[in-house]
Amino acid sequence: METLVLALLLLAAILVSSVIDQLVPKVSSPLIQIGLGLIIAMAAPAQIRIGLDPDLFLVLFIAPLLYDEAKGVDKAALWRNRMPVLSLAIGLVVVTALVVGFAVHAVIPSITLAAAFALGAALGPTDAVAVASLSKETDIPERQKSILESESIINDASGVVSFQFALAAAVTGTFSLIDASISFVISFFGGILIGVALGYAGNFLVRRVRAIGLENTTFHVLFEVFVPFIVYLVANALGASGIIAVVAAGLVNVISPRGIGPSISRMNIVSTSVWRVLSFTLNGMVFVLLGTQLPNAMRRTWDDQTIDNFVLVGYILALTCLLLLIRFAWVLAMERVHDRRSGQRHRLNKADLKSALVMSLAGPKGTITLAVMFTIPVLVNTNPLTYFPQRDLLIFLACGVIVVTLLLATFVVPLLAPKRRREKDEQAHEETACNIEILRNVIEELTARQTPETRSATRAVVRSYSERIKRIKETHGIENEPNVDLRLKALKWESDYVETLIRDEEVYPIVGYQYLNRLAHIERLLEHGTGRWSIQHAYLRVLSFLRTLFHSIVRGLPGISMPERAEALRDVQARAAEHVVGKLQQAVGDAGVPTEDASTLLLEYQRTCAALRNANPSITAITRSADKVDDVRRLGLRLELEQIQTMYEEERLCRASAKRMRENVYLMQMDLEDNV
Numbered sequence: 001m002e003t004l005v006l007a008l009l010l011l012a013a014i015l016v017s018s019v020i021d022q023l024v025p026k027v028s029s030p031l032i033q034i035g036l037g038l039i040i041a042m043a044a045p046a047q048i049r050i051g052l053d054p055d056l057f058l059v060l061f062i063a064p065l066l067y068d069e070a071k072g073v074d075k076a077a078l079w080r081n082r083m084p085v086l087s088l089a090i091g092l093v094v095v096t097a098l099v100v101g102f103a104v105h106a107v108i109p110s111i112t113l114a115a116a117f118a119l120g121a122a123l124g125p126t127d128a129v130a131v132a133s134l135s136k137e138t139d140i141p142e143r144q145k146s147i148l149e150s151e152s153i154i155n156d157a158s159g160v161v162s163f164q165f166a167l168a169a170a171v172t173g174t175f176s177l178i179d180a181s182i183s184f185v186i187s188f189f190g191g192i193l194i195g196v197a198l199g200y201a202g203n204f205l206v207r208r209v210r211a212i213g214l215e216n217t218t219f220h221v222l223f224e225v226f227v228p229f230i231v232y233l234v235a236n237a238l239g240a241s242g243i244i245a246v247v248a249a250g251l252v253n254v255i256s257p258r259g260i261g262p263s264i265s266r267m268n269i270v271s272t273s274v275w276r277v278l279s280f281t282l283n284g285m286v287f288v289l290l291g292t293q294l295p296n297a298m299r300r301t302w303d304d305q306t307i308d309n310f311v312l313v314g315y316i317l318a319l320t321c322l323l324l325l326i327r328f329a330w331v332l333a334m335e336r337v338h339d340r341r342s343g344q345r346h347r348l349n350k351a352d353l354k355s356a357l358v359m360s361l362a363g364p365k366g367t368i369t370l371a372v373m374f375t376i377p378v379l380v381n382t383n384p385l386t387y388f389p390q391r392d393l394l395i396f397l398a399c400g401v402i403v404v405t406l407l408l409a410t411f412v413v414p415l416l417a418p419k420r421r422r423e424k425d426e427q428a429h430e431e432t433a434c435n436i437e438i439l440r441n442v443i444e445e446l447t448a449r450q451t452p453e454t455r456s457a458t459r460a461v462v463r464s465y466s467e468r469i470k471r472i473k474e475t476h477g478i479e480n481e482p483n484v485d486l487r488l489k490a491l492k493w494e495s496d497y498v499e500t501l502i503r504d505e506e507v508y509p510i511v512g513y514q515y516l517n518r519l520a521h522i523e524r525l526l527e528h529g530t531g532r533w534s535i536q537h538a539y540l541r542v543l544s545f546l547r548t549l550f551h552s553i554v555r556g557l558p559g560i561s562m563p564e565r566a567e568a569l570r571d572v573q574a575r576a577a578e579h580v581v582g583k584l585q586q587a588v589g590d591a592g593v594p595t596e597d598a599s600t601l602l603l604e605y606q607r608t609c610a611a612l613r614n615a616n617p618s619i620t621a622i623t624r625s626a627d628k629v630d631d632v633r634r635l636g637l638r639l640e641l642e643q644i645q646t647m648y649e650e651e652r653l654c655r656a657s658a659k660r661m662r663e664n665v666y667l668m669q670m671d672l673e674d675n676v
Contacts, residue, residue, distance in 0.1 A: 009040050014284035022655065028410045030127065030287045030366055034403065037291015044292075059232050061282055061371050062160065063246050067228035068279045069153045070250025077146040078251075084147050084334050089154035092330045093124035097162050099326055100319070104397075107315070111390045114170035119394050121162035122373050123323060123401055125155045127366025140417055144359055153247065156368045160243045161187060163372045170388075171380055190240030195248025198231045202249075221271050225278070286367045289374075294399055307393075316400035320408075323401065324360050332356040354416060361413050364405035365398075373398045431657045432476050438643040438661075439469050445639050446632065447585060447602070457628035459603050461636050466603075486601060491523050493583050494576040501572065511568040515576070577608045630672065637669050 013036040021029045078085060100120030105113045126148070140148070165184060206223065228246045235245035335356060336348070373395050380386050443465050450458040495516060502512040584602040641662060648658040 010285050010288050011281070013037065013040060013288045014281055017284055017288075018280070026410075026414075028406065029284070030364075031406050031410055033284050033287035034291040034294070034406075037288040038294060039291075040288070041292040041295045057371060057375050058160075059229060059242070061286055062156075062243065062368060063228040063232040064225070065279060065282050065367065066153065066156055066243060067231075067246045067250040068275050069156075070247045071253045071275075073150060073153055073251070074146065075251065078150045081143065081147050081150060084338060085150045085154060087334050088147070088151040088330070090158045092327065093121065093155050093158045093162060095330065096124045096323065096326055097121040097166065100322065101166075103322060104319070107318075108390070108393070111394065112170055114166055115389065115394060118163050118166035118170055118376070119373075119398065121159055121166050122369050122398060123319075123365055124162065125159035125365070125368045126152045126363035127368070127406075140358065140362065141355075144355070144362075148359065148362055151363070157191075157241070157243045157247045159368060160372055161241050164241075167376065171377065186239070187241040188244055190238070191235050191242065191244025192248045194235045194238060194240050195231055195245035196252050198234060198245070199227075199249040199252040202227055217270050221274050224271055225274065283367055286371055290370050290399060290402065293374075293395070294403075312396070313400075315397060316404060319397060320401050320404045323405075324408075327363060328356055328360040331359045358413060358417050361405075361408050361416070364409040365402045366406065369398055369402055429476075431653065432472060434647050434652050434657075435661065436469055436472055438640060438647060439465050439472075441643050442636050442639045446636055449635070454628050454632055455606065457632045459606050460629050461632045463603055464633075465636065486598065488523060490580050490584065490601060490605070491519050493580050495519050497576050497579045498572060501575070507572050508568055511572055515569060515572050574609055577605045581605050581609060633672055634669070637665050637672070640665050 013033065017029055017032045017036055020032050021027075024032070097117050097120035100123060101113060101117035104111055104116040104119060108116075111119075161184065202223070206220070209219070227249060231245050231249045232242035236242040332352065335352065376391050376394065377388055378391065380388050443462050446458050446462055446465075498507070498512050498516055498519075501507045502509055581602060584598055584605060644653070644658055644661045644665070647653040648655070653661070
């Protein structure tokens with residue numbers, strides 16, 4: 001019962017921290033959660049002791065967190081900055097472990113060299129959540145921010161692997177550099193291979209299940225949550241690094257479907273929501289646990305008569321300074337090498353020093369450091385059993401460094417790189433851009449989730465969202481010129497498709513060329529409006545003239561009758577329009593095409609298909625269609641709220657703007673329900 005009460009208290013603290021984080025954005029969420037953990041520890045009638053098995057702690061907390069972080073990392077930015085990221089994530093972690101290990105062992109001889117190396121390895125990784133929260137009050141350049149985010153994922157894996165090797169040496173009392181190096185290489189690259197292999201195996205399984213029609217949203221989301229645990233356990237069982245395997249599987253991320261469709265869109269939305277909650281909960285639980293354990297670790301170490309308390313504080317500050325000094329020197333050297341390779345040769349200046357200092361302070365320690373320190377065993381399997389030497393002191397030092405680095409990142413980095421205060425006009429412009437992007441994202445989601453039964457209702461709702469985008473542009477003086485390139489591309493799709501039908505003898509050549517002539521005429525009108533001309537366009541005009549002449553000659557020749565020709569022309573037009581609809585549905589999600597332009601043209605072609613294929617609807621069909629329109633409109637408003645919340649969490653919208661947009665959506669929801 002006590003365990004249940006503790007778990008509920010931890011969840012309550014995480015819930016409260018999510019609210020405080022929005023009310024006090026200048027304080028990072030990890031610090032808030034540590035403070036709430038301290039409150040729980042001080043209010044508890046007895047000491048809170050965590051007795052999780054080390055392996056269980058790793059697989060329960062670290063595996064899913066690393067998988068989610070790796071899954072969501074910007075792969076393009078990671079590859080673009082691969083050299084500095086690998087330099088920080090592997091080289092700096094190893095150097096930090098060695099330098100900190102020798103320094104700690106030299107200053108505190110009671111801590112064995114292997115245990116000191118383990119402490120240095122644990123202090124190597126930076127915290128991804130703390131790095132992400134820095135953007136609230138800091139203006140870090142995009143390249144540096146990308147490097148910090150990518151580093152915080154890769155260095156977690158390298159730090160944990162280094163810690164495990166050092167801890168094994170501390171427990172067994174033996175260490176061989178050659179054996180450790182060979183084991184490290186096997187563990188590292190073996191983990192990569194196993195992670196990639198299991199990722200693709202999971203993808204194959206999902207495809208097989210989907211092929212026989214048994215997959216649903218629940219299966220997909222639960223399977224994706226299941227992946228990091230099974231990858232970690234299988235890799236460990238095969239003698240490779242489970243942490244590296246989990247990161248590799250997350251980077252590959254072949255489990256999530258990448259197609260377009262209503263079921264896939266729903267799966268991705270649910271999966272993103274589940275992982276967001278799970279990641280926040282696990283991160284929050286680790287930091288709250290840190291808060292609950294700080295009094296115990298401090299009390300036991302603080303009450304130790306063999307070490308003066310002021311000396312303990314000095315150890316923490318000195319260790320923090322040593323870590324920052326190592327990172328500062330490494331970052332400065334790394335950036336100088338990058339400048340030389342890019343041809344930017346210049347003397348070291350204040351801007352370079354400030355940039356290196358910001359990147360040094362913006363790498364606080366956090367979840368992974370604390371999690372691996374908790375895995376230090378209390379007893380060593382010797383004969384007889386003995387306590388792990390200076391375990392409390394090691395955890396105390398790690399906790400102190402975590403708190404100090406979080407404080408520096410939260411309060412000092414914003415002073416070095418303050419966020420530029422935007423003018424009111426600039427804020428209004430960004431809010432307008434976010435509003436348009438939200439509506440575009442809703443159009444994309446609705447288009448992807450439409451079914452044959454809801455296609456007509458979706459067209460009506462998408463049209464209303466396109467009109468809202470148009471009104472926003474008109475209100476704020478944003479030019480809204482027709483996308484001629486997209487229309488010309490759609491005409492090209494039609495022409496190519498009809499030519500294929502003629503070549504495959506699926507239509508009458510006379511009918512096919514007649515429709516091609518019509519398309520060429522429309523293309524000439526569009527090109528005339530843009531003033532375009534080229535040799536290719538001149539060739540098409542000559543070809544169109546010859547086709548027109550051919551049609552006039554064969555019009556009176558015996559062949560298919562006029563009614564048959566008219567019906568065949570309708571069929572060709574409908575088939576070509578359906579072909580373009582499929583192309584435009586893919587273009588709706590294309591970043592290079594404005595969503596409202598693609599959706600407007602898509603609606604036109606869908607209306608053409610409906611007019612050519614469908615008979616006049618009955619009263620019953622019209623009533624059902626109206627009901628479906630209301631359902632799709634409700635879905636659109638719900639998606640709009642989700643997009644507003646996402647923009648707010650990404651800090652692209654301030655709280656006042658997000659609140660105003662939500663209230664607008666609430667009014668539309670009330671109006672919709674009142675009209676039903």
